[in-house]
Amino acid sequence: MPFAPRLTTDRRRLRRWAIGTGVLIGALPVAGLTAATTVPDDAGEPIRIGVSLPLTGDFSEPGEGIQQGYDLWAADVNAAGGILGRPVELIYRDDASDVNKVVSDYEQLISVEDVDFVFGPFSSRLVIPASEVAEDEQMVFLEPAGAAPEVFERGLEFLFYAAPAVADEHYDYLADYLTALPEGERPETVAVASMDDPFAQGTAYGLRDQLAEAGIEVVADEVYPPGTTDYSNIAAKIADTDADVFVGGTQFEDAVGLLRAFEELGYRPPYMAFSTGPTLPEFTEAVGDARNGILSPVGWSQEATFESNPEFVASFQETFDTDPHEDAANGYTVGQVLNQAVEAVGCADSSEECQTSVRDFIRDNEFVTVVGPLSFDEAGRPEQAHMIQQWIDGEVEIVLPAGSDVQTAELITRD
Amino acid sequence: MTRSLFVQAIVFGVLTGGVYALMASGLSLYFGVMRIVQIAHPAFLFLGAYLTYSLHNALGWDPLLTLPITVPAFFLIGVAVQRLLLARLRDENRAMMSVLLTFSIAVVVEGTLSAIYTGSYRSINLDYASKSFELFGARVPYDRLIGLAVAGLTLLALFSILKYTRYGRALRATMQHRDAARLVGVDTERVTAVGFGIGLATAAVGGAVLSIITTFFPSGHWEWIAKLMAIIVVGGLGSVGGAALAALVLGVTEAVVQVWLSPVWAGMVFYLFLFLTLIFRPQGFFGGRLAQRF
Numbered sequence: 001m002p003f004a005p006r007l008t009t010d011r012r013r014l015r016r017w018a019i020g021t022g023v024l025i026g027a028l029p030v031a032g033l034t035a036a037t038t039v040p041d042d043a044g045e046p047i048r049i050g051v052s053l054p055l056t057g058d059f060s061e062p063g064e065g066i067q068q069g070y071d072l073w074a075a076d077v078n079a080a081g082g083i084l085g086r087p088v089e090l091i092y093r094d095d096a097s098d099v100n101k102v103v104s105d106y107e108q109l110i111s112v113e114d115v116d117f118v119f120g121p122f123s124s125r126l127v128i129p130a131s132e133v134a135e136d137e138q139m140v141f142l143e144p145a146g147a148a149p150e151v152f153e154r155g156l157e158f159l160f161y162a163a164p165a166v167a168d169e170h171y172d173y174l175a176d177y178l179t180a181l182p183e184g185e186r187p188e189t190v191a192v193a194s195m196d197d198p199f200a201q202g203t204a205y206g207l208r209d210q211l212a213e214a215g216i217e218v219v220a221d222e223v224y225p226p227g228t229t230d231y232s233n234i235a236a237k238i239a240d241t242d243a244d245v246f247v248g249g250t251q252f253e254d255a256v257g258l259l260r261a262f263e264e265l266g267y268r269p270p271y272m273a274f275s276t277g278p279t280l281p282e283f284t285e286a287v288g289d290a291r292n293g294i295l296s297p298v299g300w301s302q303e304a305t306f307e308s309n310p311e312f313v314a315s316f317q318e319t320f321d322t323d324p325h326e327d328a329a330n331g332y333t334v335g336q337v338l339n340q341a342v343e344a345v346g347c348a349d350s351s352e353e354c355q356t357s358v359r360d361f362i363r364d365n366e367f368v369t370v371v372g373p374l375s376f377d378e379a380g381r382p383e384q385a386h387m388i389q390q391w392i393d394g395e396v397e398i399v400l401p402a403g404s405d406v407q408t409a410e411l412i413t414r415d
Numbered sequence: 416m417t418r419s420l421f422v423q424a425i426v427f428g429v430l431t432g433g434v435y436a437l438m439a440s441g442l443s444l445y446f447g448v449m450r451i452v453q454i455a456h457p458a459f460l461f462l463g464a465y466l467t468y469s470l471h472n473a474l475g476w477d478p479l480l481t482l483p484i485t486v487p488a489f490f491l492i493g494v495a496v497q498r499l500l501l502a503r504l505r506d507e508n509r510a511m512m513s514v515l516l517t518f519s520i521a522v523v524v525e526g527t528l529s530a531i532y533t534g535s536y537r538s539i540n541l542d543y544a545s546k547s548f549e550l551f552g553a554r555v556p557y558d559r560l561i562g563l564a565v566a567g568l569t570l571l572a573l574f575s576i577l578k579y580t581r582y583g584r585a586l587r588a589t590m591q592h593r594d595a596a597r598l599v600g601v602d603t604e605r606v607t608a609v610g611f612g613i614g615l616a617t618a619a620v621g622g623a624v625l626s627i628i629t630t631f632f633p634s635g636h637w638e639w640i641a642k643l644m645a646i647i648v649v650g651g652l653g654s655v656g657g658a659a660l661a662a663l664v665l666g667v668t669e670a671v672v673q674v675w676l677s678p679v680w681a682g683m684v685f686y687l688f689l690f691l692t693l694i695f696r697p698q699g700f701f702g703g704r705l706a707q708r709f
Contacts, residue, residue: 224678263545
């Protein structure tokens with residue numbers, strides 16, 4: 001009996017050696033065969049998409065919103081059988097709203113995780129450094145929230161902003177409306193206050209410059225740093241000019257801080273426009289009735305009947321038990337563009353060949369998305385336009401473009 | 416800059432400075448009793464704002480009526496944090512280690528707030544929040560005036576406790592010379608714990624005021640710590656009265672620079688004052704010989 005175990009062990013060793021050799025020998029011709037034909041060896045393997053998002057820190061709120069959009073898109077795609085028959089898997093990193101962290105995140109996702117595609121983070125401040133990494137690695141960089149002019153002025157070839165319009169064109173419809181008003185009704189002065197942030201400034205300065213070009217005088221033009229805690233003095237300076245139009249290049253806190261201070265100062269011009277803040281659900285709780293008459297550009301509407309949008313709204317409501325928002329819609333849009341491009345091109349890997357052909361397809365074609373049909377110019381700028389929303393009697397109405405399918409009410413002046 | 420705009424800036428500066436004074440008073444007290452830097456103070460201000468928000472929403476109370484609940488609660492949290500964590504730091508490297516320890520406390524408070532309330536912006540919108548009256552051609556908002564009044568009353572109460580009560584004498588003795596105080600029979604351990612509790616209790620009041628005048632989100636507290644630290648250094652570390660005066664001076668200067676130059680320059684005011692203080696009068700401009708002596 002003492003020998004029995006030993007014998008067994010030896011026999012096992014022998015068998016293992018035999019099997020090993022057999023597999024090795026057998027594998028040689030098989031490997032040659034795979035290389036020679038075009039049968040993808042990764043069929044059924046998930047398509048892995050790397051994303052860094054600001055899930056904590058200053059941008060955590062919109063960051064999580066974008067994540068909901070990405071997650072919902074992946075779930076919807078997987079429920080419908082995946083892309084090219086392969087399921088989609090999202091790999092997240094949290095960049096803590098930090099421009100250094102976002103760079104190392106993408107470097108790691110691309111070189112260590114070896115993901116097949118990347119999606120962008122939230123906000124121009126993070127998109128700008130992150131997109132440089134993707135460009136160096138020759139990876140298509142579809143992003144949901146980098147709309148500032150600087151994003152597109154660096155000659156990048158792999159970047160695409162998957163939303164209807166870049167920042168400085170957000171207010172185009174409002175600019176057209178105000179400058180076309182008849183003499184007498186037309187505003188004569190405009191005051192601007194903007195956060196020192198590429199996106200916020202892009203939106204506000206787009207409108208400011210168009211109004212100034214049409215002969216409307218710019219009587220105040222303020223910039224304040226992110227993280228400002230008190231807006232009353234900035235508001236006092238604006239109110240002192242008593243301008244007919246106020247344009248706020250804002251995120252949320254500053255939109256609320258400025259509007260509250262304007263109310264306290266008794267400054268109520270006929271036209272007041274703020275970016276971002278008034279489109280968020282928390283706005284009502286923060287400012288109450290002061291929101292009436294406030295104008296904002298909006299890239300997506302729950303009511304819009306664009307192909308795939310009603311399905312997106314229903315799916316979001318079912319999954320998250322609440323109404324969708326613009327950030328989620330933008331995240332979803334990124335997924336939709338990639339999905340359609342990959343299906344058309346027929347490859348999904350990080351090779352230069354595949355990434356280049358996906359890039360070329362995106363640049364030359366129009367895509368069906370929840371924010372409407374989308375196409376891009378040479379620099380990756382979208383070529384469509386933002387709608388203008390206005391709070392009227394406690395409801396969000398789409399007031400511009402006038403006469404279009406999406407318009408739900410006429411634009412009003414504040415008292 | 417028109418004259419009315421200048422007056423308006425002064426008015427806003429005083430209103431804001433009063434709130435700064437309230438928020439900085441706790442920081443100054445911590446340093447006084449323990450020689451520690453409490454990075455987590457603004458995080459507790461935000462915790463106070465969130466608790467006020469919850470009580471306001473659940474019970475419909477005015478934010479200021481929640482103080483009888485939040486102030487004692489914060490006092491107890493303060494005593495617990497001092498006894499269980501800060502008291503365990505060794506004397507020789509306490510100032511340095513307290514920065515690390517309270518930094519981690521701030522992160523824990525922020526993380527807890529994010530987990531419970533999410534990253535969304537919260538705010539309390541009251542009937543009187545956007546109303547104001549006119550004074551010398553400037554608008555004075557009621558909510559800000561209430562904030563200033565609450566700050567003034569709290570500081571007055573704090574000052575009275577320190578100046579006129581038996582406990583206050585023991586506390587001041589502990590601040591001035593811990594060993595000597597112990598020799599004459601002061602239970603310095605207990606006095607320190609209570610002092611820390613009082614410091615944190617001011618964060619509950621500050622949080623309630625914050626919830627009335629602004630919107631808040633979990634990571635917002637980082638914007639405050641630098642300003643408040645500058646205030647207590649300019650005012651003289653450990654001096655509650657000095658911190659209050661410095662807060663008013665800095666608040667008004669910030670406001671005037673905001674309208675006269677630009678909001679970007681206004682952010683520098685605090686650092687400029689900080690540098691000038693460290694160069695010319697490191698013990699602070701308005702009191703506190705503490706920094707020099709210890």
